[in-house]
Amino acid sequence: MKHLYTWSAIMAVAFGSVIGDVLLARAMKQVGDVGVLLRQRGAWTVVRRTAGNPNFLLGVVAMATAFFSLLFALSWGPLSVVAPASASLTFIGNAFAAKIFLHERVDRRRWLAALLVAAGVALLSG
C-alpha cells in the first residue's frame, strides 16, 4: 500500500513539474527575449510582463504542487527511489509535452537526448 502511495506521489511530482515547466516556457515566449527587453525597455518591463502573465502564475502554482508532492513522496519512500524516478519521468514527460503543447520540433536527436538524460539521471542518483 505504501508502495502505491509513493508511486502516486512520484507521478504527481512529475506531472506538476511537467505542467509547470511547459507553462513557464510558454509564459516566457509570450514575454519575449529577456535580453532584448532588458536593453530596450528596462528591467521593470520584464518584471511587469512576467508577473502579470497568467501562464506564469499558473506555472508557479503547478511548481508548488510538485514541490509539496515531493515532500509527501519523500515521507513515504526512500530518497534514492523518489529523486531519480521523479526527475527521469519529468525529462521524458517534458519531451512529450513540449512537442504537443509548445509545438517544439522534437526531432530524433532530442528524443534520444531526453531518453539518455533520463537514464543517466536514474543511474547517477539511484
Add this chain to the structure above:
Amino acid sequence: MTFRKYLVLAGVTVFAPAGDSMLSHGMKQVGNISLNHLPAVISAVLNPWVAAGIALLIAFVIFNMTALSWADLTYVLPATSLGYVLVALIARFALHEHITPIRWIGIALIAGGVGFVAAGPALTVPTSTPESAESERETAVAASTGAER
C-alpha cells in the same frame, strides 16, 4: 547563440546544484525541524549556508526563465541536467569521493544527451520580440536575394 546566452545557460547549469549543495550543507548544521516547531524554519534561514543556497536558487530561477525566453524547453532542460554531472565530478576530484562504475555510466549518458541537443538548433518556435521579427525579415531578405542570384 551569442556568448551572453551561453553564459546564461552556464548559470542555469551551475546555480541549481550549487544552491542545492549549500542548502543541504546548511540544513545539516541546523538539524531536524519538526512540524510542531515551525518557527525553527526562520532560524534556519538565518544560517549563512541556507541563506546563500536560497540566493543561488533564486538566481537559478531567474536564469532558467531568461533562457526559456529565447530557447526551447527541450533545449534548456538538458543543460540543467549537466548540473548532476558537475556535482559528481566535484565529488570525485575536489572531495575525493568514490564514484561507482554505474554512476560513471550515468554521467556518460547525460553528457551524451546534452551533446545531442547542443548540436541542434536552440529555438524551433516563435518568440515575441522585435529582434526575432527583424531576424525573420533578414532571413526573408537573404532568401529573396539568394533566389535572385
